[in-house]
Amino acid sequence: MSTRLVLFGPPGVGKGTQAALLQQRLRLNPISSGDIFRKEIEAETDLGRMATRYIERGELVPNGVTIEMMAKRLRQDDVRQHGFVLDGFPRTVKQAEALDEILLKMDFGLTKVISIEVPDEVVLHRLAGRMGCTKCGEIYHREDKLPKREGLCDKCNGPLFVRADDQPDTIMERLRVFHETTEPVIDYYLKSGLLQRVNGTMGPEETYAQIVSDLIHVMSEVS
Ligand code: ADP
Numbered sequence: 001m002s003t004r005l006v007l008f009g010p011p012g013v014g015k016g017t018q019a020a021l022l023q024q025r026l027r028l029n030p031i032s033s034g035d036i037f038r039k040e041i042e043a044e045t046d047l048g049r050m051a052t053r054y055i056e057r058g059e060l061v062p063n064g065v066t067i068e069m070m071a072k073r074l075r076q077d078d079v080r081q082h083g084f085v086l087d088g089f090p091r092t093v094k095q096a097e098a099l100d101e102i103l104l105k106m107d108f109g110l111t112k113v114i115s116i117e118v119p120d121e122v123v124l125h126r127l128a129g130r131m132g133c134t135k136c137g138e139i140y141h142r143e144d145k146l147p148k149r150e151g152l153c154d155k156c157n158g159p160l161f162v163r164a165d166d167q168p169d170t171i172m173e174r175l176r177v178f179h180e181t182t183e184p185v186i187d188y189y190l191k192s193g194l195l196q197r198v199n200g201t202m203g204p205e206e207t208y209a210q211i212v213s214d215l216i217h218v219m220s221e222v223s
């Protein structure tokens with residue numbers, strides 16, 4: 001029995017961190033729409049060029065291309081067999097409806113939708129100091145989690161970088177878009193009874209503990 005999760009929440013809430021923990025510890029397959037877009041941008045594909053214009057401004061990439069890109073990824077074999085943890089998708093009600101349709105065609109349903117919740121001030125603080133490792137993806141913060149050597153990853157020595165969309169104006173815009181367009185997705189999942197709300201203001205381990213305490217339950221029920 002495979003597990004299919006959605007991690008939901010504002011930018012900077014720690015969805016990527018939780019997805020990485022779920023991958024390491026429960027062997028779930030993380031799928032991040034933001035990472036897929038960044039790879040397309042790096043590879044200079046048509047999709048990447050198109051997406052950059054929106055991402056740089058902190059806006060959402062249009063539903064049509066986003067849904068198509070995610071549908072392609074979700075239909076791959078590893079996903080069929082081992083399930084997934086979605087991070088960053090769905091971000092609109094349209095995308096949530098499309099995800100249901102894609103999964104229905106694959107004869108799947110979602111196991112759970114986990115909403116990680118933190119106040120806006122915390123999001124702003126986290127994003128405004130965020131740095132990531134270009135090689136292993138480890139996340140640092142210029143006040144809360146400094147690397148031992150400036151600009152270099154403690155784990156793998158890789159160079160650190162600040163995301164182009166982690167600039168103050170863009171961060172504010174991403175938060176605005178979250179409240180306006182993405183938050184209504186919570187109501188969509190409330191109706192289906194799949195939603196689990198988790199407090200994301202403490203450390204990654206505390207957040208993880210809340211997620212799995214509920215999940216172990218669901219996983220043992222279905223297996
Ligand atoms: P974060 O969660 O930190 O804001 P992501 O890495 O998930 O960042 O996404 C970065 C950017 O990629 C978003 O601000 C948006 O422009 C675009 N993006 C990612 N996922 C989606 C999506 N599901 N729909 C539309 N745009 C998206």
Ligand code: ZN
Pocket residue numbers: 133134135136137138153154155156157158
């Ligand atoms: Zn690293």
